[in-house]
Amino acid sequence: MGYNSENYRRIRGEYETKYKRAHEDADRRRAQLHEAVPGVREIDASLGRVGLEIMRAIVAGGEATAKQVDEIRRRNQELQKKRAALLREHGYPEDYSDVRYECPVCSDSGYVDGKMCACMKKQLILAGCESSGMGHLMRTQSFDNFSLDYYRQNAAEQAEMDRNVSLAYRYANGFEAGSSGNLLLMGGTGLGKTHLCSAMARVIIERGYDVYYTGAQGMISDFERERFGNSASYGGGEEIGRYFDCDLLIIDDLGTEVTNQFTVACLFNIINTRLSSGRSTIINTNLTPSELQSRYTDRIVSRLLGEYRMLRFVGIDVRKQKLSQNT
Ligand SMILES: [Zn+2]
Structure with missing residues (x-):
């Protein structure tokens, strides 16, 4: 816990x-x-x-x-x-x-009787949702309202999405700090990667773990401020400490950040440190495996493809489908 x-x-x-x-x-x-x-x-x-x-x-x-x-x-x-x-x-x-x-x-x-009262647990869960960085998403995106209807056009795609949802559900409900491993969610925009992440985050926070959600660019910006900012206007290492210490780190939209030597080094540092300490990470990306390879160093890609369980998201942009249904 x-x-x-x-x-x-x-x-x-x-x-x-x-x-x-x-x-x-x-x-x-x-x-x-x-x-x-x-x-x-x-x-x-x-x-x-x-x-x-x-x-x-x-x-x-x-x-x-x-x-x-x-x-x-x-x-x-x-x-x-x-x-x-x-x-x-x-x-x-x-x-x-x-x-x-x-x-x-x-x-x-x-x-x-020495056990945390339900009222305090509830407060901690609410606070955990807010401080996870995805409180706003969790209010609307859960396992209950993840619809597979949008994937109906293609039986193979629907089966694959069905597998992803079951796996995410099992991952969240069986999550244990230090032993649950890592997930790599790959696929185009609007296929439900973020939705599934906030659904998992909600369950894992409710089960008493510290979850931190971040966009890739926001995370890199924090590290840049840590390196270049002055400590008077910035909270020192405390803020970036969470990237290493939380039980589960969720990095959204990997590949949308500016890529240079510094950002690649940051990313490697986070991925590698969390792997060696056994802390779980979930990464979402629109990049394909070959795009990952051309964008990041071998040592990052080998860890992502070797140490992360890959979930492939398929189908047609759900948001576009919803829009066309509403018009
Ligand atoms: Zn109480």
């Missing part, structure tokens, strides 16, 4: 704030009651003392303890009843000064 650590730190902080605020709000309401309802302040003071007595009796132990604790508990209940009646009389709900947590399951701590 590798929830994005920056998101995790931020969300833990938010939970601490939330918890503190819930208690402060309850204290405020209690103080308000003390002003508005005569007798409640005294009852609250007695309840505080009774709580202490119970603790002392339990710590002291011994045979008398059980009886003593029962007796104190009875007094406690009486005080509670009296308090509730007073509040009702003055038009306040009985639980007016109770702490109101956003999540009653974990009392806004984010954990229940």
Whole structure:
């Protein structure tokens, strides 16, 4: 499990704030009651003392303890009843000064019995989608709405696309950091490569992994800023660190970036470092294998063709088909 650590730190902080605020709000309401309802302040003071007595009796132990604790508990209940009646009389709900947590399951701590509460998991997933860089895509592109209808004209093409979707589905649902290998999605524009990537990313983030999505040109620009920019205006190595550290890196549109010695070196660095550390990468490209060969160095191409599982996307541009249907 590798929830994005920056998101995790931020969300833990938010939970601490939330918890503190819930208690402060309850204290405020209690103080308000003390002003508005005569007798409640005294009852609250007695309840505080009774709580202490119970603790002392339990710590002291011994045979008398059980009886003593029962007796104190009875007094406690009486005080509670009296308090509730007073509040009702003055038009306040009985639980007016109770702490109101956003999540009653974990009392806004984010954990229940040492396990992460569902509410915190949900926050991490949402944050993971946003910080993955493909939050906007994931809202609309899932496995559920990946339609094979557009590939119907040709049975062989449809079968191939069917295989791609099943493989992507299995990859996402069985994803494990460090052992899931790499995918190379090849084919023309508008054949659903990005759609399938965001569908996989969504599932993998939901399963608790750190996914980072980037366009090839954007990634190269980050490395250029890292190399040529000054550190005062740029966040140093932190930003490019994600290209190496995330559990799954998705590089979209490889081949659309400007190609020169520097960009090729960057690309090799990322591909090679991730391969040697066992971290998975998915690459989308419109380039054919021979175009890859003419554009990149042998050591890049040999890694892509040797270490990545290739998914060939076939058919006619889905976006054009959708457009012609709508007109
Ligand atoms: Zn919770």
